[in-house]
Amino acid sequence: MNSLILRTTTMLLITILLLFSVFLLLRGHDLPGGGFIGGLTAAAAVALYVLAFGAQAANDMVRVRPRALLGVGLTAAVAAGLIAVLFGTPFLTGHWLIIDLPGSAEVKLSTVLLFDVGVYLVVVGTVLTMLFALEGQ
Amino acid sequence: MEVPFAVMVGVLFASGLYLMMQRNLMRFVFGLLVLSGSVNVLIFTAGRLTRGAAPVIPAGLSTPAGEVANALPQAVVLTAIVIGFGLIVFTLVLLLRVYERLGTVKTDELGDALVRLDDEDEV
């Protein structure tokens, strides 16, 4: 797998895949996608990078420690639940903030989205922690 | 389609179990993988089979247009797949550590190998 083709394609693909994973995460509430799928896509992208350039390079590219993603993700998910408590509703009840933009566009911000972002981060963190731990010896 | 699904679930289940009941732990992990695939399909099938109508509500409507696939087993199986991933990797790494420490992945040799290891540690 030390091939020039793989490395070149990977360089091309990695940005697209990572962007696509965020896209999958954000559209997940209305179309196939979501935190699990988006997270797995991002993780697969990094896995491809590991195969092409090795774990050290992948680690340099990712910059953050995958273990930190675990903590941040779990915290985000729990925070999404606690916001509902602040509003006086049961833990993890969904709350929305819908902002109308000029034209017919709108932006939906919600605790549900925050929760899904938490799932995304945990999934990415899990896969990368495992991958780097295995490869980084 | 229910009969072929049952056959598929049954064959996968049997293959997975057979692999798990062997002394080679690597085969055990493979068996675990096949077995979880079987169970995932079983749960999916139990929610009934629907073609072509994903459980998604089209834009402009507030409820699904007509009959759609059962979303509940899909959600259950989705998490099961991801959790299964975590479980398999954990098992694999455990196995790897066992091999590095004890020098074997044969189930019947592990006990003796552990005892030997304890003896060495005491020395």
Added chain:
Amino acid sequence: MLSAVLAAFAVALVAPLLAQRLGARAGWWLALLPAGLFAWYLTYLPAVAAGESVLEATAWVPRLGVTLAMRMDGLSLLMALIVTGIGVAIVIYAGGYLKGDPALPRFYLILLGFMAAMLGLVTSDDLISLFVFWELTSITSYFLVGFKHQYADSRASALQALLVTAGGGLAMLAGFLMIIAITGSTSISGLIADPATLLASPLLPAVIVLVAIGAFTKSAQFPFHFWLPNAMAAPTPVSAYLHSATMVKAGVYLLARLAPVFTGEPLWVWLLSLIGAATIVAAAGLSLFRRDSKALLAYSTIVALATMVMLIGLGGEYAGTAAVVFLLAHALYKAPLFMVAGSVDHEAGSRDITALRGVGRAMPFTWAAALLAGVSAAGLPPLFGFVAKELALEALLDTRAWLLVPFVGAGAVLLLIAVLVAWRPFAGREIQAPKAVHEAPLSMLVGPLVLAGAGVVLGFAPYLVGDALLVPAAAAVIGAPYAFDLYLWHGLTPALGLSALTIALGVLLTWRWRALHDALRARLGDSRVGPAGVYQRFIDGLVPFAQAFTRRVQPDDLRTHLTVITAVAVLATGLTGLVKGSLRLGLAHTPGYFYEYLVMAVVVAAALAAVRAHRRLPAITALGVLGFGIAIVFVFFAAPDLAITQFLVETLIVIIVALVMMRLPRHSLREEDNRAVRAVAATVATLAGLLIASLTLAVTAGPLDARVSDFFAAESYPSALGRNIVNVILVDFRAIDTLGEITVLVVAAVGVYALLRRRDRSRDPHDVEPPRGSAASDGGDT
């Protein structure tokens, strides 16, 4: 009634604190609890005397239909008054007997806890709560028998008492569960009012035997009698309370309670009367070997309990009456006899009746109590024990005269033991006792004197308790009201003649006791045969058996574990499905397309290839094909989210499996098991596969309860503003599940990290070093 039990438990809990604060006088103060309860129970007397029973129900486990139903009728009231009344005497007595013992606070905790459980037992009107209280008495008894836990004997006796009575309790529970399954109710009064369903059931013999085993173990009937003499390792107040007056009567109480249900059944009659007779013979014979006052009293308790069992088994009006009167009479004389034996032990230093003579001179009040209780125990007029014995004789004459043989023998032995305990150590010229003999303190005199005095009063005036208490109690045993009068003098009846015969035999036995006792001991000694030996062999064999069995089905080898577990699961599920006929294989048929069959065939082929693959590359390939095939199946059947997830996970798994396998030896996938092991594994696996396939068919053929799914589909957009129902379920409807699941992922990731990090603590593997070569690039083994 429940409040009384709960109050007793509550006081038991604070009793240790009180005992510490109050010091030497704790016994007197704590006796206020049983005394108060006794007075409170007396308030039920008018209603009970009028033939009513008072009901009280509190929901306990409503979803299982278990209520804490309590009921007060004559029999319950009689038992409750015995438990609390004798409780007063015992609590005071224990204060003197265990004076200065640092463990006294703990003793009160358990003793009062026992009393509360016993009160719950005798007032329960629900089979389940009765069982719970029943086991609570067994457990408290365990702690009390093992009170002197520094002695191995004590511990062994405690364990024996627990195993025998709790084991019997389990048999009883099985019987209760059968009753509940048959009648659909846990109510005891309901069962008594309408036993027809139970009596018509083919399981009736099993119910009778199981319930009787529970009663026999608790009341120390043959062949379970041996635990009671050993339980004398307990401090004397415990022996007097639990092992003569109350707990061992729980078995008799249960039989009496259920007597109206079973009374016409030949199995019930024969089982109870034969076991009762056998117990009398066994206990009477064994008592001749003993010279320890408490052991002798234990055997006489067994004989008395056996008499009650026999009478309850006989049934009918006379026998029912006699059983109830005997119950009260026995409690009134046996508890004081135990206390007296304990006092002598305490003050003179011995329980060996041949080692003491003439202690009565120094202990006149103790002797007086001993004599009063002893005369009643011997069944001599004019005490209450005589009244009871006459009634029993008449009942036997009335029904099965052949049972008179064991009964007359029982009377003679009871007389012998009464003389040995209440006369022999006290009378005669003083000999050197192990301790300088003193009269017992007041706390140890009040109880025996009052209780034994009650026996005298009731002997002359049995009508004091007759109509108000004993008639309603007997009515509960007989199953119908039956008015009777109790007399000391019955006239010149055949019963009186038999009574005289009993006494004559007893006197003869007493006269020749020493010679008989010495001869028996010399001949047979302490040979360990009979049920006690069986118990010992059972206990001795249990641990090796358990070890051998565990080694067989759960050896170190994971294979065997899995095979055994799977085989049992498959057999249990499969056989249940076959027997119950619930494996109905409907062939619900959704038509299929060629390409669907093709993909599924590939998945099946990949699974079989994975089984066959012995090298790394083919095995990983097979797994990959299998996973992607399943993903395609998800695409066909309208599950895009699943399909995407499956694709991604499968990709990652293949990568990680490859990474791990490169670090394992080349031959790590080779199939190395021998033919036999493989055949067993293949058989078990095939059966399991067949079962799962049938379950799949059975499930898809049955009706689908789609209420939850429909709710999610209908509310996904209106309530949760999401169009992808699967995602809405994950992050909104069932978000807390998902939270749990991502927590599991975190744990798995941290676990992997920790496992691999431990390899070399000197560096942090996260801060990745340049890989040795590119580990991923030298993969593949072909």
